[in-house]
Amino acid sequence: MSAIARLQRMNHGSHFRAFTLRGGEAAEPIDPFLAVDHAWISGPTFPPHPHAGFSAVSYLFPDSETGIDNRDSLGNRNLIQPGGLHWTAAGRGVVHEEVPAETGKTVHMLQVFINLPRDRQDAQPFALSIAPEDVPVVQLPGAKVRVPLGSFADARSPLVPPTDVSMLDISIEAGAEVRVPVAEGRIAFVMPINGEVWIDGQPYSLDEAKLPVNLPQGEDRVVTFCAKQGDARAVLFSGVPLRQPVYWQGPLALASAEALAEAIEAYQRGAFGKLQPR
Template sequence: MKKTVTKKTDLQFKQAFSGLKGVDIMAHTYPIEPMLVFTEYHMNMPVFGPHPHAGISVMTYMLPDSQQGFINRDSLGDFSYIEPGGLHVSQAGSGMFHDEFPKETGIDTHGFQIWINHKETDRWVVPKAIHANADEIPEVETDDYKVRIVHGEFDEKYSIYKLVTDISILHIFLRPNKSIWLKAEEMAFVYGLKGLCTIDTTEAQNQTLVNFGKDGNEIEIKAGADGFECMFCTAKPLNEPIVYGGPFVMTTDDQMRKTQQRLANGAMGELKPYKS
């Protein structure tokens, strides 16, 4: 049964800080939970510096068209290069510091920052770093499309790692005038990157967000004459209370107080500013 489009939103990049512009999609505005933040960004200089996270997993997916990648550092000792087409996940759990920034200042990076919610029993899982180079992300290619499996499964191929929250994130390249059918859970959305498409009677283009209703289990995307590139995400919502505290996300106020105390006590480790 096909899912029904419930909302189409044409978005645009906004300057967030010097050196960073983004398209921010948040769970308190759009029905994307268990994703909490889904941001397409362009960044050409260090912006944030070392900062903590807890209660969630934070993914950086560097798009293949990015001019360069990110350096990622964390309080667990990880030092990685997120190359174009690669990804890195900070499974923050009980708390960790990380820092990400373009390898070379002044050269554009293009990708996604994605916050993925944890259910209450996974809020304080052991922190860890998960990394995949571009050639480690499975791809399915036919005459009609290419699909990169950022996380989850497609056509009996699976991502090489598994997050604590079950979610499917696919990067899709549809060839001109071709279509693709996708399996969909209760929460599903399509976010356009390049070209034009039609989903039922809804047209979408770059920076268009298409949300779907809860019912149904499949979606068809039809590309226009120039093809269509998009991100497709789907999952079952956790449907648990969410307490936000800046970079921390918890289920109860008491958990948030304990998390803030852990930060104050140094239990999340330490990450000093980067010196090249």
């Protein structure tokens, strides 16, 4: 049987609201994921901030009213369009900022924190992006699966991230069903996005603010999605657990207390760099 996790409702000022999932010690039960925010953002919310030790991934749903103006201290600046994804592997440290491209319009997105293997946490930071038109899409009877990360059926994302994860954006029409295999040795969990989605015979929706984690283990695992009374959308996350400690302080997460202290000191002395003026 799957375990049930509760989503936390979070508001930050008047421009940010989210349903949030956080992993516990060593990121259980969603390791290698650290956290997922299903968010709606309608204005500048967070000032420039540091990251180190993990990857910050932004995925915009195709129904987002506007894009994200993304920039970092590596000199990258790009517009994340609705339907696109941007991956910032923070490594030894980077300063990052994201704001809606058009104030007053709402960004509908996932902000996903994904752990880095211990031996890559001190690596040079870098960024990966995929444009909406380059995200593979699998069309099924009454359903559509977008593949921004990982693979499904005969489709594979062109991105090769530093942590082995998959993220499938699944849209289902009423009465349709989608079956997704999950390889042995990978964790899997689902976040409902819109409507009521039935997962392995149980209904889930944002109204109840719960989701299934620790989806059944074993060979030949298949997760079944269906929509019974209306259209629905959900995202299936899966990945290979890293099984390493996680030491958090704000937007920094490292595999040891010593590495965390070193990252804090490096940020304070300016080693993460700085953003160029707008």
